Amino acid sequence: MMWLFLRKQKHLIDYTLSSLLRRMGKSLGLLAVYTLIVFMLASVTLFTHALRKEAGLMLQASPEIIVQRMQAGRHALIPADYLQRIGRLRGVTQKEGRLWGYYYDPAVKANYTIMTAGQVAAPLTEIIIGTGIARARGLAVGDYLTLRSQNGEAFSFEIAALLDEKSELVSADLLLMSPQVFRRLFNVPEGFYTDLVLSVRNPREVRKVVEKLTLLLPDTRPILREEVLRTYDSVFSWRQGILFVLLTGSILAFVSFAWDKASGLSAEERREIGILKAVGWETADVMRMKFWEGMIISLSAFMIGYLAAYAHVFYASASLFEPVLKGWAVLYPQFRLTPFVDGLQLATLLFFTVLPYIVATIIPIWRTSITDPDAVMR
Amino acid sequence: MRKSNTFLVCVFLLLVGCIATLVDATHRMHLAVSDAESGTALVRQLGLTDLALFTEARYTRHLSQSDLHSAFQDHPVALEHFPSGSLLLPPQRMQ
Structure with a gap:
């Protein structure tokens, strides 16, 4: 049948x-x-x-809370003493300032994201670049890259290493340098950061910490990791x-x-x-x-x-x-x-x-x- | 060979191809764990928040860090002019 x-x-x-x-x-x-x-x-x-x-x-590994200072509706530098003002907020396990910004390279008409390499003490004349920059500028390890500072001074850096190409999705345009050089390049005075990063041990306490933060520092805007993840969920x-x-x-x-x-x-x-x-x-x-x-x-x-x-x-x-x-x-x-x-x-x-x-x-x-x-x- | 047989063989081959994509996906997902490690480690070390997909403007490069009305932030009557602006949704808080 x-x-x-x-x-x-x-x-x-x-x-x-x-x-x-x-x-x-x-x-x-x-x-x-x-x-x-x-x-x-x-x-x-x-x-x-x-x-x-x-x-x-x-x-998932990005910071739990980022604190930006706002001035006239724009992101402004945040004084380092805000770290002290945050003090020993319950639940916050770690807090530190980040230095980062953008650099427009007229040679290739590209925007780089310049960051300081966390707590790692990088040599003053060396930088680490993302593979996207290396490709655009035709650079390799050992080559030199010149960046012009805020007041027109030229800084030459030796490329110490390239960031792992496997992480290119987040690091193609990154340029890592030492905090001291970053401050000189962009004229960022000592005692100021671009923003602050807070770690919170218990994820359920994040909302509470943010509430306390907005009361303690009314001129700041906290950005939560869940907001970052939501942004990319809807992108x-x-x-x-x-x-x-x-x-x-x-x-x-x-x-x-x-x-x-x-x-x-x-x-x-x-x-x-x-x-x-x-x-x-x-x-x-x-x-x-x-x-x-x-x-x-x-x-x-x-x-x-x-x-x-x-x-x-x-x-x-x-x-x-x-x-x-x-x-x-x-x-x-x-x-x-x-x-x-x-x-x-x-x-x-x-x-x-x-x-x-x-x-x-x-x-x-x-x-x-x-x-x-x-x-x-x- | 009968037309139906030729057709069924073709369908079978295509089906095997489709199943192979699932097998390939599973295999590559396992391999990707170690690849993702380097990305995740960098995100953790530097506190990165965004993908380097749209590097043309600061508010498209760091979508999650942009100002509250980033599309109009350059000057008071500035219109959104970057092509990626047409691909991205407005921030969650504005929907």
């Missing part, structure tokens, strides 16, 4: 494939457009999901922004294309259905044949589109998105995303790309196939 059923389905597939091959140009065109749509949707989904996951994992949300507008346009174009193709059956297809019914095919057989037609096209398009998207995002570093993401930035990290793909993600993609097509095609076919063959052929 089962064997008979399978044999029948195989014959139906044979017939459907012959029918599709008779309309080769049309079928291939549909398959190409469909595959492209799946490719785009899958690329965006895989890319944003993997990037968000990666950002979430890396930034590139493809449901909003220009990417979505572009995608919606192409998806709508495809939907109307598929709908038009499916609902407005061509005279040739109508005649085909009429003849099939006239030679003894039942409505159910016609439906099955058309179901296979939908399946063959949508399943092939889904699998080819998904495989191409996977290769594009995880093996070609999502190179098609690079010009969009790069924007006006000169420094752009070269990173290979880790594929965070699971069965559920695949199933969701399948559900949203294959099912609508099958439904859109099967209903008009059913309408045609229940009508009288004589009427259909006329």
Whole structure:
């Protein structure tokens, strides 16, 4: 019984494939457009999901609380005595000042993020740079880089090391130097920091600590790690922004294309259905044949589109998105995303790309196939 | 070879490819643990807060550290003019 059923389905597939091959140009065109749509949707989904996951994992280690001082609505330098004023706030295990800023390099028209290397006492004439800067300036370990200070003085630094390229996603534009040189370069007086970093032992106490901080230092703005993580959780949300507008346009174009193709059956297809019914095919057989037609096209398009998207995002570093993401930035990290793909993600993609097509095609076919063959052929 | 057989072989191969991506993803996720270590260590050491994806302006480079109305921060009537501004959502607090 089962064997008979399978044999029948195989014959139906044979017939459907012959029918599709008779309309080769049309079928291939549909398959190409469909595959492209799946490719785009899958690329965006895989890319944003993997990037968000990666950002979430890396930034888990960022500071629990950052305290910025605000002056006239802008971020201003924070006096070091704020560290004393914070004093022994309950729950705060560690507090320190950070020195960091931006440096515009006119030679390559790029912005660097300059930081002091934590507590590590770096030699005054040496710097460590991110691989993005090294690429943009063509620098290697042992080379020299000259930076111009706030008052026009030129400082030459020897590149002591490059930051690990595996961390490029967070360090492409970083330039690390000693705190003393940073102060001279940017004219930051002793006793001031860019911002303060606080560590809190118990995550449940963070809110309480922030409340106390805003009372104690009303001119400051605390930024919590959970806010940082939230920022990157919503970043590139493809449901909003220009990417979505572009995608919606192409998806709508495809939907109307598929709908038009499916609902407005061509005279040739109508005649085909009429003849099939006239030679003894039942409505159910016609439906099955058309179901296979939908399946063959949508399943092939889904699998080819998904495989191409996977290769594009995880093996070609999502190179098609690079010009969009790069924007006006000169420094752009070269990173290979880790594929965070699971069965559920695949199933969701399948559900949203294959099912609508099958439904859109099967209903008009059913309408045609229940009508009288004589009427259909006329 | 019958057309249906050719088709089924193709579908089978594509299916194997799809399953292979899941296997590859799992394998690379395990490998990535050590790679992520260096990034996480740097984030911890320097107290980093943001990805170096948009380095064109300070408020796109450090999204989480930007001013409260960063899109208009350059001067009072400044419009957002960086391309990445069209890809990013406004901060959570403004939605």
